[in-house]
Amino acid sequence: NRKPTVASLSEPFFARTWWPCKDHPTDKADSVDIYVTIGYDLVVASNGSLVSIIDNGDGTKTTHWHESYPIATYLVSLAIADYYVYSDTLKYQGHTMPIDFFHYGAPSEGIRANNALVREMLTTFSDIFGIYPFIREKYGHAQFNFGGGMEHQTCTSLGSFNEWVMAHELAHQWWGDMVTCGSWHEIWLNEGFASYCEAIWSEHKSGSAAYHGEMNSFEASWDTSGARDVLYVSDTTSVNKIFDWREYRKGAWVLHMLRYTVGDSAFFRILREYGSAPRQYGTALTADLQQIAEQQTGRNLGAFFHQWIYEGGRPNYEYAFFPEVTDTGVVTYLFLNQVQQGYKPFQTDVDVRFFFPETTITVRLADTLIAQNFILRFADVPDSCVIDPDNWILNGARRVEYGYRIVNDPLPDAFVNKPYRQQLLAAGSKAPYTWSAADVSLPIGLSVSADGLLSGTPLYPGIYSIFLRVSDSDQPTHDLSILVPLTVRLIHGDIDDQPQITLGDLLYLLRYLYKDGPAPVDLLQADLNCDGEVNLVDVVVLLNYLYQQGPAPCMTTDYSSSRRG
Numbered sequence: 305n306r307k308p309t310v311a312s313l314s315e316p317f318f319a320r321t322w323w324p325c326k327d328h329p330t331d332k333a334d335s336v337d338i339y340v341t342i343g344y345d346l347v348v349a350s351n352g353s354l355v356s357i358i359d360n361g362d363g364t365k366t367t368h369w370h371e372s373y374p375i376a377t378y379l380v381s382l383a384i385a386d387y388y389v390y391s392d393t394l395k396y397q398g399h400t401m402p403i404d405f406f407h408y409g410a411p412s413e414g415i416r417a418n419n420a421l422v423r424e425m426l427t428t429f430s431d432i433f434g435i436y437p438f439i440r441e442k443y444g445h446a447q448f449n450f451g452g453g454m455e456h457q458t459c460t461s462l463g464s465f466n467e468w469v470m471a472h473e474l475a476h477q478w479w480g481d482m483v484t485c486g487s488w489h490e491i492w493l494n495e496g497f498a499s500y501c502e503a504i505w506s507e508h509k510s511g512s513a514a515y516h517g518e519m520n521s522f523e524a525s526w527d528t529s530g531a532r533d534v535l536y537v538s539d540t541t542s543v544n545k546i547f548d549w550r551e552y553r554k555g556a557w558v559l560h561m562l563r564y565t566v567g568d569s570a571f572f573r574i575l576r577e578y579g580s581a582p583r584q585y586g587t588a589l590t591a592d593l594q595q596i597a598e599q600q601t602g603r604n605l606g607a608f609f610h611q612w613i614y615e616g617g618r619p620n621y622e623y624a625f626f627p628e629v630t631d632t633g634v635v636t637y638l639f640l641n642q643v644q645q646g647y648k649p650f651q652t653d654v655d656v657r658f659f660f661p662e663t664t665i666t667v668r669l670a671d672t673l674i675a676q677n678f679i680l681r682f683a684d685v686p687d688s689c690v691i692d693p694d695n696w697i698l699n700g701a702r703r704v705e706y707g708y709r710i711v712n713d714p715l716p717d718a719f720v721n722k723p724y725r726q727q728l729l730a731a732g733s734k735a736p737y738t739w740s741a742a743d744v745s746l747p748i749g750l751s752v753s754a755d756g757l758l759s760g761t762p763l764y765p766g767i768y769s770i771f772l773r774v775s776d777s778d779q780p781t782h783d784l785s786i787l788v789p790l791t792v793r794l795i796h797g798d799i800d801d802q803p804q805i806t807l808g809d810l811l812y813l814l815r816y817l818y819k820d821g822p823a824p825v826d827l828l829q830a831d832l833n834c835d836g837e838v839n840l841v842d843v844v845v846l847l848n849y850l851y852q853q854g855p856a857p858c859m860t861t862d863y864s865s866s867r868r869g
């Protein structure tokens with residue numbers, strides 16, 4: 305009809321181009337009055353509540369909108385056209401609020417149907433996040449000539465009337481408008497949240513499968529290469545660098561992963577708290593969200609936020625599993641390796657689902673290392689397993705055949721002051737294997753050679769856990785790390801440190817007890833009945849053992865009073 309349209313689009317830093325302001329998201333105005341004088345017979349849509357439309361008597365009229373809530377500069381908006389206007393009404397917790405729709409002409413049935421969903425969206429998000437932040441005013445959307453939408457406070461501008469765009473822009477009223485990202489570096493706090501709410505809307509409408517479907521559709525829809533995958537925006541001078549799809553889709557995934565990590569009830573508590581003062585009608589940073597999440601859960605979530613916000617990449621799992629039937633039941637070894645190049649190991653819980661002929665069992669494992677081995681006990685032998693079956697964590701996962709395990713676990717016992725020699729063996733991958741052990745975990749006197757010979761003479765009894773690391777000969781190599789228990793026993797009765805228990809030991813003991821002879825290296829050696837004392841009873845036990853076919857001296861692994869390596 306040849307009438308003009310006018311619309312503003314100021315995010316992130318273009319409000320300054322059409323009205324004087326300190327144009328930074330942290331500098332919210334406590335309220336805004338917008339007066340528009342035009343000569344055409346046009347409708348002006350803007351923020352807040354309509355105060356008046358005054359005919360100036362000179363062929364112009366002045367429309368006055370008043371926004372009574374704090375508002376960031378980029379959310380101040382004008383949308384002017386020969387709008388077709390109609391309204392819906394929200395009744396919520398005693399409030400009655402208009403929902404206004406401004407269209408270029410009468411909307412189609414399809415658009416009307418989507419508009420009719422806005423009331424339910426308002427109710428849904430209010431139930432979950434707290435009451436619609438601008439309940440004293442209105443919500444509405446006004447058609448404009450840009451694509452997509454822009455979440456102008458109380459008056460979204462829309463170029464497409466897709467249901468999920470509507471949900472997204474409405475959700476911004478909480479996340480973006482009520483709580484505004486305090487820096488464009490952290491735009492994900494706006495866009496990731498609003499995108500995540502598209503999935504929340506799907507979940508409300510159609511249930512969990514729809515929620516996951518939405519999240520799955522987001523996955524990998526951003527550039528995951530290198531720095532392009534880091535959510536924190538390092539260069540905020542360019543609009544395109546700020547509004548990268550990554551901020552929307554990966555941002556939504558951070559919330560998805562947080563929900564998995566902390567559980568539903570804590571997650572929604574966190575969102576409510578995040579939307580509370582002093583952030584409500586103010587601004588927030590990622591650090592605020594982390595602090596709230598840690599307060600609400602009592603957990604340290606530093607690794608979570610660091611790896612997903614400030615680092616790129618994702619865990620790329622290679623896994624293998626070996627069920628073994630043993631005397632004590634089925635033991636299933638799961639080897640979970642992170643093989644992503646250029647990124648540190650991710651620390652995350654991850655679900656693993658095991659499939660049995662009749663059933664499935666899902667276990668949640670805390671995966672924190674490049675190479676991590678899990679030993680699981682099930683009643684039956686699993687046929688297969690899947691990593692992260694419900695897609696809660698950004699990851700790649702591939703089952704591999706290289707998975708291997710250390711064969712001699714547990715190791716045969718060692719004895720104090722007796723030479724020990726055990727060839728470590730691995731199976732399941734390409735030989736030769738290269739071995740090492742963390743020195744602090746080895747009994748003093750034992751060492752591990754690169755070809756896997758565990759040898760030496762242990763000096764002190766105890767129950768040790770040797771931290772072994774083994775690499776295969778694949779290219780690149782695959783590393784396994786595992787704790788292997790080793791018990792170093794003391795031979796009670798072997799008092800003189802000569803091999804075997806003999807008359808020499810008896811004489812040594814008698815001299816010690818009755819002739820001021822030297823003490824055994826370890827007094828426990830002379831405690832043949834393990835009663836904690838060395839006395840005549842031990843002499844009798846030794847005599848009976850040597851000459852009367854009496855029982856062997858006691859064996860114990862309770863070396864708590866003894867020295868440790």
Ligand SMILES: [Zn+2]
Nearest residue numbers: 472476495498
């Ligand atoms: Zn958005």
